[in-house]
Amino acid sequence: MTESESSTDVRILTAPTVYVLGRQTIDDAALTQFLNDHGVSWQSDSAIAAEVLTESAGRVCYMSFARPRPGGNAAYLGHIMEVGHGSVLEHAVWNLLITGVSRSLTHELVRHRAGMGYSQLSQRYVDESVAEYVEPAIIAADPELHAIWRDAVAHAHRSYVTLADKLHAKLADPGAAAAAMLPPDADRTTRRKTARQAARSVLPNATETKIFVTANARALRHFLEQRGSAFAEPEIRTLANVILNILQQESPNLFGDYQRVPLPDGTYEIQTAFKKV
Numbered sequence: 237m238t239e240s241e242s243s244t245d246v247r248i249l250t251a252p253t254v255y256v257l258g259r260q261t262i263d264d265a266a267l268t269q270f271l272n273d274h275g276v277s278w279q280s281d282s283a284i285a286a287e288v289l290t291e292s293a294g295r296v297c298y299m300s301f302a303r304p305r306p307g308g309n310a311a312y313l314g315h316i317m318e319v320g321h322g323s324v325l326e327h328a329v330w331n332l333l334i335t336g337v338s339r340s341l342t343h344e345l346v347r348h349r350a351g352m353g354y355s356q357l358s359q360r361y362v363d364e365s366v367a368e369y370v371e372p373a374i375i376a377a378d379p380e381l382h383a384i385w386r387d388a389v390a391h392a393h394r395s396y397v398t399l400a401d402k403l404h405a406k407l408a409d410p411g412a413a414a415a416a417m418l419p420p421d422a423d424r425t426t427r428r429k430t431a432r433q434a435a436r437s438v439l440p441n442a443t444e445t446k447i448f449v450t451a452n453a454r455a456l457r458h459f460l461e462q463r464g465s466a467f468a469e470p471e472i473r474t475l476a477n478v479i480l481n482i483l484q485q486e487s488p489n490l491f492g493d494y495q496r497v498p499l500p501d502g503t504y505e506i507q508t509a510f511k512k513v
């Protein structure tokens with residue numbers, strides 16, 4: 237996360253942070269038991285659970301454990317991608333916590349439905365009065381544009397805080413019109429939520445958010461290809477590159493085919509010969 241500026245309560249962010257909160261482990265004893273039960277012996281040359289699990293899943297299809305072709309796990313998964321048997325890649329899963337991204341980014345991210353699960357910061361329940369804002373790089377690079385953007389965000393932020401405070405006060409005042417829109421026995425939490433959910437309507441797309449994403453390798457590959465495209469929006473392309481860097485370390489055999497091609501805006505297009513497996 238990069239904090240380029242702090243003025244009043246407004247913090248400006250320019251880069252996402254991705255935490256890998258979860259990855260798979262393999263139960264070696266259960267795999268050995270299965271192999272023994274079926275009279276075969278097999279050992280993957282990969283030590284990465286996601287790679288061993290996807291290879292195991294693929295080998296179950298033809299029970300091809302006994303006489304594997306040369307090349308080990310890398311060659312096996314490479315062939316799976318080459319022939320487009322993408323469902324095998326659905327058995328590899330990561331849990332990513334993404335912060336320092338804008339609501340406009342997550343609006344695009346959650347369009348990726350198949351193989352992705354999401355839990356996102358609620359603007360109804362969580363106070364945004366210490367909210368952070370994500371500035372597009374093309375605006376941050378120009379002092380004149382940056383000043384216009386910063387003023388607009390600061391203004392929206394102040395309006396949010398004022399609206400939330402006033403709504404909260406009015407919801408506690410039985411004589412106010414707002415209070416009549418809630419049941420008379422509405423508790424403090426309900427009043428707070430009601431105030432925040434209305435006040436957030438003035439928050440900009442740039443508002444920082446946090447999103448927990450659980451995704452399988454096939455869905456992640458589709459995301460990387462679509463959002464790493466030269467036609468994608470730069471903030472989500474940057475995120476795709478951060479995630480690609482992580483995944484290439486997590487699993488070279490599932491993500492090692494991707495190449496990065498520099499673009500004029502400083503981001504990289506993500507390319508592969510094995511598109512949408």
Ligand SMILES: Cc1cc2nc3c(=O)[nH]c(=O)nc-3n(C[C@H](O)[C@H](O)[C@H](O)COP(=O)(O)OP(=O)(O)OC[C@H]3O[C@@H](n4cnc5c(N)ncnc54)[C@H](O)[C@@H]3O)c2cc1C
Nearest residue numbers: 344347348349350351352455458461462463465467468469
């Ligand atoms: C550069 C760019 C510009 C975009 N511009 C716009 C825009 O202007 N407006 C807009 O609304 N969206 C836009 N999108 C979003 C885009 O249309 C997709 O919603 C998004 O990229 C997710 O892709 P997906 O549907 O393939 O992903 P997923 O929902 O994850 O689906 C993955 C794959 O599963 C299959 N699948 C999923 N659901 C179904 C289904 N119901 N029936 C059959 N097959 C299914 C398809 O093969 C699909 O490709 C844009 C995306 C990009 C990358």
